[in-house]
Each structure stands twice: as C-alpha cells, then as structure tokens.
Amino acid sequence: GQNIDQPTEMTATEGAIVQINCTYQTSGFNGLFWYQQHAGEAPTFLSYNVLDGLEEKGRFSSFLSRSKGYSYLLLKELQMKDSASYLCAVRPPGNTPLVFGKGTRLSVIA
Amino acid sequence: GAVVSQHPSRVICKSGTSVKIECRSLDFQATTMFWYRQFPKQSLMLMATSNEGSKATYEQGVEKDKFLINHASLTLSTLTVTSAHPEDSSFYICSARDQWRGAETQYFGPGTRLLVL
Numbered sequence: 001g002q003n004i005d006q007p008t009e010m011t012a013t014e015g016a017i018v019q020i021n022c023t024y025q026t027s028g029f030n031g032l033f034w035y036q037q038h039a040g041e042a043p044t045f046l047s048y049n050v051l052d053g054l055e056e057k058g059r060f061s062s063f064l065s066r067s068k069g070y071s072y073l074l075l076k077e078l079q080m081k082d083s084a085s086y087l088c089a090v091r092p093p094g095n096t097p098l099v100f101g102k103g104t105r106l107s108v109i110a
Numbered sequence: 111g112a113v114v115s116q117h118p119s120r121v122i123c124k125s126g127t128s129v130k131i132e133c134r135s136l137d138f139q140a141t142t143m144f145w146y147r148q149f150p151k152q153s154l155m156l157m158a159t160s161n162e163g164s165k166a167t168y169e170q171g172v173e174k175d176k177f178l179i180n181h182a183s184l185t186l187s188t189l190t191v192t193s194a195h196p197e198d199s200s201f202y203i204c205s206a207r208d209q210w211r212g213a214e215t216q217y218f219g220p221g222t223r224l225l226v227l
Contacts, residue, residue, distance in 0.1 A: 031214060033216065035218070040201075040223075041220070042201075042203045042219060042220050043154070043203075043218045044218070045216075045218075048214035050214070091216070095161070096159075097144055098144075098205075100153065
C-alpha cells in the first residue's frame with residue numbers, strides 16, 4: 001500500500017527555523033519531492049531527494065533517509081511569505097503518479 | 111526550472127456548457143501529464159494520467175465521459191469538462207513529466223479555477 005504522513009498544521013515565528021517531517025510507506029521508491037502551495041495557487045517545486053542525506057538550497061533544505069522511510073523539510077530564517085502548505089510526495093517506480101501526503105499548513109507569525 | 115502553463119486561469123460558465131482547459135509544457139517534452147482537482151482546503155486529488163498518443167487512465171470514481179482528456183502532442187494536453195454542473199466548480203491543476211529526462215522532472219501548471227453557475 002501507499003501511505004504518507006505529515007503533520008496537519010504547524011506554527012512558527014518569523015526569523016525562526018522550522019522542520020516539517022514526512023514519513024512514508026510505499027511499495028517502491030524512486031524519489032521524494034517537496035512542494036510549496038500557497039492558498040489559491042498551484043504547488044511549486046521545492047526539492048527532490050533520491051539519495052540519503054541533506055540537500056541545501058538557500059533557506060530551504062531537504063533530508064532523506066530511505067532506510068527509515070523518513071524525510072524532512074527545513075526552513076530557515078522564516079519569513080511571513082513562507083506561510084503556505086507544504087506537500088511531501090513520493091514517486092513510485094515506473095511512470096506512475098506521485099503519491100502525495102495531505103500537506104502541512106505552516107503559519108508564520110510575527 | 112521547467113515551466114508548465116495552463117489556459118484559461120479562470121473561467122465562469124453556465125451549467126450545461128463544456129469547458130476546455132489547456133496544459134502546455136513550455137521548455138520540455140511532457141511524455142506524461144497528470145490532471146488534478148482540488149477543492150478549497152482539501153488535498154490534491156488525482157483525476158487521470160495521460161501519456162502522449164494514448165488514452166488516459168482515469169482514477170476510480172472519475173467519469174471518463176465527463177472529463178475528456180486529450181494528449182495529442184508532447185507539449186499539450188487538454189481537459190474538457192463536458193456538461194458542467196455547479197459541483198464541478200473546483201481548481202483544476204495539471205502536472206507534466208518528461209519520463210526520459212529523470213525522475214525529478216515533475217512540474218505543475220498554475221491551475222485553472224472553474225466556477226459553474
């Protein structure tokens with residue numbers, strides 16, 4: 001089966017660091033995506049991990065542990081504009097659709 | 111990054127009419143396109159997968175005769191909502207993939223907001 005879990009909501013303070021976790025149990029694995037989705041807009045690509053370890057891209061970093069079925073998205077120096085939903089998605093093998101988690105709604109407060 | 115466009119971005123139509131939504135990949139060949147629907151404050155829901163030149167594969171519960179998908183070229187897929195009703199009002203988003211370019215290639219269009227009166 002396919003199952004992806006991530007927290008429903010998180011709140012963090014402007015300027016702080018927040019870590020959004022994602023755990024997955026899927027039949028096969030060909031990479032993990034993180035997308036950002038602002039209210040009323042389509043998702044935008046943030047990161048893709050297929051090997052274990054940390055990938056850093058500016059204020060955002062994404063980590064993957066395949067043996068643990070675990071990933072996290074780390075957001076540093078939070079800004080108000082980072083308030084959005086963050087979607088974790090796993091790509092199964094083959095040319096099959098991504099499997100999405102339900103998303104984590106992050107609220108950044110002053 | 112790769113760009114996927116959708117047109118129109120917003121459409122309002124009367125109940126019973128048909129609406130066509132276009133999804134284009136602008137700088138890569140989209141061998142596969144996915145169509146999603148999203149209701150307010152809910153998760154993305156996959157409607158169908160289309161591969162260029164072949165029939166779309168619909169998810170369970172999605173009526174293929176109501177949501178017609180055509181993927182006639184490597185840069186264009188269309189979704190036609192036939193005989194639209196108010197309950198079809200939603201945010202429709204396409205996503206394009208070049209399966210030969212690498213697993214990381216999967217980008218979303220900006221979405222089309224459909225309101226059926």
